Amino acid sequence: MATSAHAYVRGNTLKFYEWLDSAGTTLPEGPSIWICGDCHVGNLGPIANARGKAKIQVRDFDQTVIGNPAHDLVRLALSLSMAARSSDLPGVVTARMVEQIAEGYESAFDPADELQEHTRPDAVQVALKSAQQRTWRHLAEERTQGKTVAIPLGKRFWPVSGKERKAIRELFDDEVVSALVARLKNRDSDAKVQFLDVAYWMKGCSSLGNLRYAVLLDVGGQASTGQDICLIDVKEAIKAAAPRAASAGQPRDNGLRVMDGAQRMSPNLGGRMAAAHVLGRAVVLRELLPQDLKLEFERVDQREAMRAARFLAHVVGRAHARQMNEAERQRWRTELGRGRRSSLDAPAWLWNSTVDLIALHERAYLDHCRRYAMETLAVGDVEALLN
Template sequence: MPKKLLTRTPRPSARQDILKTAQNLKMARSAHAYVRGSTLRFYNWLNETRASSLPEGPAIWICGDCHIGNLGPVANAEGKIDIQIRDFDQTVIGNPSHDLIRLALSLAMAARSSDLPGVITAKMMEVLVEGYESAFRPGDDLRLGKKPQSVRVALKTAHRRTWKELAHERMQGKTVHIPLGKRFWSASRQERKEITALVESAPARALLTASLRHREDDAAIKMLDTAYWMKGCSSLGLLRFAVLLDVNKQASESSDLCLFDIKEAVTAAAPRYRDAGMPRDNAERVVTGARHLAPHLGSRMLATRLLERPVFVRELLPQDLKLEIDHVSQEEALRAARYLARVVGQAHARQMDEATCRAWHTELARQRSKTLEVPSWLWRSVVDLVANHERAYLEHCRRYALGEQAVEF
């Protein structure tokens, strides 16, 4: 496929066309990548599915877009690392079965991208349910056994990754700045002005000093650089900025250099319970959902506004990584399904009391056949969704990738 290199960063007014092209081409890379970027197709399927055909879970905060790439190592303010959910753009108070189905679809498409036989997909669904249900049985550690290779690698990397390495990624020569290119684009004068005001505000200072790494409350904070960040897939096109900050006027020391991630929050498309009471402000919704589902990350986030739009802010830590599960063996696929389902189950279970956990565990087991350990509602959902997305993926490739003059991303 011929490619047209992006030789200079685009003007803010020209971003959208480039971002849309990048998103379409990124989704064409594989069926698994298409699933990650086509959240609306998944939500449309949920809205068209009879509610009675799925178990109705308790009203809790759910991720809403619970695919593999939205889980990974996350550090808390003290540096403790755990595998948790790490993306909350679509978080709502809704049916927890939606997260389970989304994860099952993601795993099934990863298996297909790895050329694994269909029987492995069936077995993955069985161990996925086993791992998820274990989170709702008090004292049941499931004996999960050896972590999947992708999780072991991510955790090992996270534990070893240092502030020096994170700082080195953003330093160019003798000047500390964000390198402009295909990922980072120039911010406008107005964007720089408002971002400077944001990072110097009292709430941002509190997040940077009191909430993270025990910096001094009166530490001097200076914005060194900022850039528009072309990052993600389904969220491409929203406001996204990287902000490099100096703390205590010692930018040469990695411990006093930090990177803020500013991201726009828009109305969630994920189905929610109609009578659920959620914050009206989308940034507040995202942060509230994160604090319920992933305490490590949620405690490090701030809801605010930028350019008259709701945004949420977090300081990026060296340990924050995402899982990459694209080509796996049969054994690794089964380990990943069990382990990641347990992670999602724990995120849900921590919001329920013991009685609610028991009731949800019982509800999950309904419609389980004599010949298949996976509940029939989940198996039907995955089969239907895989067929739906495979067909749409091929059409997407024909429309956007065939003969396209691509922008490298």
Template sequence: MPSKLIRKQPRPSQRQDILKTAKNLKMARSAHAYVRGSTLRFYDWLNEVKSTSLPEGPAIWICGDCHIGNLGPVANSDGKIEIQIRDFDQTVIGNPSHDLIRLALSLAMAARSSDLPGVITAKLMEVLVQGYESAFLAEADAKVGKKPKSVRVALKSAHRRTWQELARERVEGKTVRIPLGKRFWPASKHERQVIGELFQEADAQELVTSLRHRSDYAKVKMLDTAYWMKGCSSLGFLRFAVLLDAGGQAVEQSDLCLFDIKEAVTAAAPRYRNASMPRDNAERVVEGARQLAPHLGMRMKAARVLDKPVFMRELLPQDLKLEIDHVSEAEAIRAARYLARVVGLAHAQQMDEPTKAAWSAELARHRSRTLEVPSWLWSSVVDLVASHERAYLEHCRRYALAEQPIEF
């Protein structure tokens, strides 16, 4: 049955039904969007495929959900910006080939959404492997080709963005409040109390004062908080935006501090059985982020809110995600090579030289003599594209035709 239109701000008890509908509609927008929101289908496939059919990499931290939208410009505490992995909900110690397959699937579906011919998908897989393997060479610090336009645009925007611009997007003018509406919903009295108490704890205050040259002794005060409807696969879990004043200086928007608090759930990504990881999901996410993307990981802390593990970080104006939905053939090829290299560098920085050499040899061992694309990667992407295309059409039939847009 069609969902009812919600014209008032939803109460906490109404969130789950609305979020479920929003997620289903978001996944129905395109096959590429469906891939981003259907991580469990990807993990089910990984668990069913024979482990011997994939190269077995070293036990390192992997993203676990390495699609295009989870890479982008990230700033460190000193303002230096790099393209890195930026989402770690599914991070585990596992097989690095899983990240490569997930990225390849994402690129293949983006190519399909852009109506690019199938031969381009084959080319994407070829340059993706080249870009990834280049991260393990002696000259890994050298540039690999021209940055794709999407990356250049994102980096340019990141370098230019100021806190005032971020504030205009997230803060309601002179009232110093988070604007309630489509994305931000009212937090309950209890939620506000718990989050306010969180930022009085020493660990949270240390994180607040660690950025933007704030005084270590600055008093932290919560100005406002709201439930945040953000993401796709994570819709339905706790997510809060928090406005803070550090040191009583929030007289202008440039002095405000905006934090993101997100629930850390059990990772569904396959992991190596003997891997030693933090049992607490929030600590797992933070550790994975520090290993794969230090710019972001060093700005994160694990905590608990409403008896659930959460991780939190201050949002910086430079933190953006890549948007690669409709691209040309040349742009798609450049993006595949460049983004694969980013993932390769994230993996390589966790390995010593012998481990890098062994992993490079393992990748070469699985390369076919007749195809430029490794057979394991090509067959994986073909299987996954076929299954996701079928599932996407069925998803559209079940949800996109039945649901009505939600209004606020």
């Protein structure tokens, strides 16, 4: 999180909702639908369906709730704006990006408005092409260093206790879980699912303190013969920080909540998930497919920034629009335009929210870096004294 301001924004969802709760900013109130809840650039990318066909969709639903779609739009605007600032782009580019975000999002509510292939930003084109060319061998090399019979322990994969291993074994005895594994990639529905290995997966700082496992399975004897790999991500479904609508009838079980949100917003991903419990805690399971990638916008030029803003906002808009009827879509489009100025096409509420959040996160990022530097210095001082 100390590597850049953009990385800090990606890793600090709570800061966003603290602002939302305390700033008193008036956002338009959209229809109560499933939202991502953490709609930053890294949470969009190519997602494969059960047959391996990839589309750009939302790819993370830890924070999903039935809530206000405006929250996703503001979070995306913040993420893209910070990516632009990390790329040393001038402030006028940020202003134009927010315009493109508003236009791209609103266009998603017009069924006749489809983004054409040539409008995709380069990062999206590259990611889609790469996704369609990838095979399970790429996944094995990235996730398990090419080994398909055991997970190599080290920096990313840590050993589990006997109690954890037993609980994971029992999890894959469940018929629902076995059916999820068998139906992907046109596997035989009656294929035998054999447990091979499990490790705690240190995926990032958000994993610590929560359940997160990489599970290696052999489906129909394919992994042991080098023909296929089945790597399952078992992730604890934590309580969402995103506020839900007061009248929302969403599941109380966090695993079911995450799965429901994914099914509504990203059919490719939602169709590949299952909710369960491990050691009394709610988890979500999904098989990792080679085509699943995250988008990278670490360094962008002005042209790429404009195209990315419009395209990704359109993707999020589509995920929202498919949950609304025609009357709701029309009302929401009208509400989105509230507060437009002739000098700036983006609605005032979106622009002002983005500016406030940039200022808040810039300061919080620098405070974070200062603490990080002080802690690093303290460790270095101790080591110097010991030596």
